[in-house]
Amino acid sequence: MNLLRKKTVDQLVQESTPLRRTLGTFDLTMLGIGAIIGTGIFVLTGKGALTAGPALSLSFILAAVCCGFAGLCYAEFASMAPVSGSAYSYAYLAFGEIIAFIIGWDLILEYALQAATVSAGWSGYFSKLLEGFGLHLPVELTAAWGTTPGVTTYFNLPGFVIVLLITWILSIGINQTKRANDVMVIIKLAIIVLFIVCVVWYVNPSNWKPFSPYGLYSFQPGSTQPMGILPAASIVFFSFIGFDAVSSSAEETIEPNRTLPRGILYSLGISTVLYVIMTLIMTGVVPYKEFAKFINAPVAGVILATGLNWLAVIVNLGALLGMTTVMLVQLYGQSRICYAMGRDGLFPKFFADVNPRYRTPFKGTWFFGILTALAGGFININILFELVNIGTLTAFIIVSAGVMRMRRTQPDAHRGFRAPGVPFTPILAIVFCLVLIAGLNWETWVRFAIWFALGMLVYFGYSRKRSKLEPGRSPSDHADAEDGEGAGPALKTELA
Template sequence: MSIFRTKDLDAMVAASRRPGGLQRVLGPFDLILMGIGAIVGTGIFVLTGTGALTAGPALPLSFVIAAMACGFAALCYAEFASSVPVAGSIYTYCYATLGELVAWMIGWDLMLEYGLASSAVAVGWSGYFQSLISGFGLGLPTVLTAAPGALPGVATWFNLPALLIMLGLTGMLSLGMRESARLNNIMVVIKVAVVLLFIAVGARHVQPANWQPFMPYGHDGVFGAAALVFFAFIGFDAVTSAAEEVKRPERNLPIGILGSLAVCTVLYVVVSAIMTGIVPYQKFLGVDHPVSLALQYAGENWVAGFVDLGAILGMTTVILVMLYGQTRIIFAMSRDGLLPQRLSTLHPKHGTPYFATWVVGILFGLVAAVVPLNVLTELINIGTLAAFTLVSIAVLILRRTRPDLPRAFRCPGVPAVPLLAVGFCVTLMSYLQATTWLAFGVWLAIGLVLYFGYARSRSKLN
């Protein structure tokens, strides 16, 4: 059936290496910092407070569970990325294994994931930015500080800082990946230094009594928090979107994926343990800057100011990488004919998908300005969990259909590891709210309509 037609892997790789395409400028260090840049942001600086309310002092266990789900999926991603170094991430992998309809749907899903992730982080960025400038006696009119309904009992119209940071980073991305990578690397080094500063200072103020009871809400609380803080690990998969701009992708992509995930897991577990050891978890209710709150609670106000700055830089890099991943997914789908061709045209000077970059930046900048953070977070999680499930299944299929395919990195423990990834992801999805499933179903239904009404007939494989 035409909806299950697949692309030829060898032809895809050959096409990606032709002159005139995206420029290969990224090395392994760039990729690790890109992954850390995408992961360490809202998850550690904002969602740790929400997760603590759900899991209590057992929040580090929630991070470990979420990291295991990501780790198994990351091994599957690493095999694909080293074998099929083509832009598009899991969309491209599914096109080669599960067929065009599945590829379209997961590409449609990834648009939701990356787009809303950049919007959600922009909202968190806005909160820390406003906290920082308030220390200098500055502030914005209340109506411009948050989305409508985001602050109970307060009339707000528009989140102006969230929109402005989205547009600013869109402009940076449109000028070229080399320049964007340099900016990302600088900001990542600074924000990791800030996280290490929090660990060094905060560890002295831990009160073990705050860790009792350790699991006040039982296993349901731990897994519920894991489903929520799973958002904190979203980003390592964005590294695979850079496949066509990486030098020696068969070697460097697995290093970037697994290296960034390992570093971030350690940081999350240590930070969440120290944070809940300083502040009783109940005090995080309604707090959108929990890490700096912990330092203020400990009387380390000067360090709290550095944390606010680190959070701002940290979330800036997350937005940058998520916008980047979104534009490369759209670029790949447009190049295959599933989206309008204009979205895959490259700027003659900068070599970037200029038009697609600005469409994404403006659209999801407006989403960040008018949609509250809690609504965005769960939608992102369910989209990402679905993507991780599919990439794990695709590894099993490709092992059977193309056993001869050269694989610079092989996922260990097949079929156990991919099946564990599927099991973890499906389990975490079951803890998400019914309204999240409903919204996700509506988004996928819209995707089906667009596929049969537009994309299927215009596909280059048609």
């Protein structure tokens, strides 16, 4: 039983069945910004400010540095193996099948849980926007059961509908996805700049004192959660999740060797600058302890403190667009990871089927879109969002370690981009990831262990024997193993 059987770069590229290549550097940067800027600004800054005080800006920088080192490693892999699958495909190259499956399983957790979690926040802002026009949804249909203490809710209808709408856009083609994302990101950035220009004049520097009330890491009397810059960084790390989804678009990217690294790094840089500016302004306008009054809508609370009520409607729109692009990119990455795993035989071929008209993994996109919509609609998953962080940090560690391994085992492989400072860059990425993991609570570790155990049951019960690398099986065996067209033949016919 060879659990560490690997694929080569040539093998991955040869087996890839390119989808419609239309994404350039600008589109990838917009895709990355669309994934990063959303929940971090409009939701997590409230909890982050209570955890770190004004030093939350340093927490964002710490999380960004971690993602920056990891992003350099992703960029090297993306230029070396421009195929769908992101960290899953990279782990297949560097470490072998079982590690690749574990990372793919983690990424499913990352993308699905984040999209479902964001749909809950989207619903709240949508309800507030409607209230501004005198419209009110039945409170029972504004959130999942048990989400809001003291309020009876059963179903998150707005979140359910927006996830299905995004799924429809993703399923009908990358061009439609690209246009929708680009427009929403541009409007979102314009609204954030408007907020900065209008609100910066209300900053009171005395609100920044003390700048770091809880230090780097501490426990306060009566609190079971750690406080300080490091725990806040572990929380707001959630804000940066999504840039890795850019690398999963490799088979839909023009000149991926050049454009993928640029898209990853540009989106990280722009988003970090905006996060730091927004955090400093918000904690400068409102004393950090007062964020407890509006923890779920911190930007709206800051606007309320300034008296610029006209700005509230515009910022609510920006929040909706921000969260919409986050969900769009997460569901996009979800479908492409499962597409790659289905193509390799680790998931049913259903997920690798490509619609000949739209040239997208149509069935897999709708499968996970519906599951995510139901999860966000019925289940209170807010307590699980830290699972997204630990799953993503694990993937970052594997990718960073993979760069060092590939430099040693395949030093002459073509690399359109080489991460600078290897092995120090990936080592620093790993260290920062481990530091952020240490800031998570023990319940997250337990839940992650349960998810890992379920993944091992799937791998040994289904995936291992159906892998294309299983002795005696060939790509053609896999393609004919089940009813329906395989991704490869379908796309070859379409391209011809």
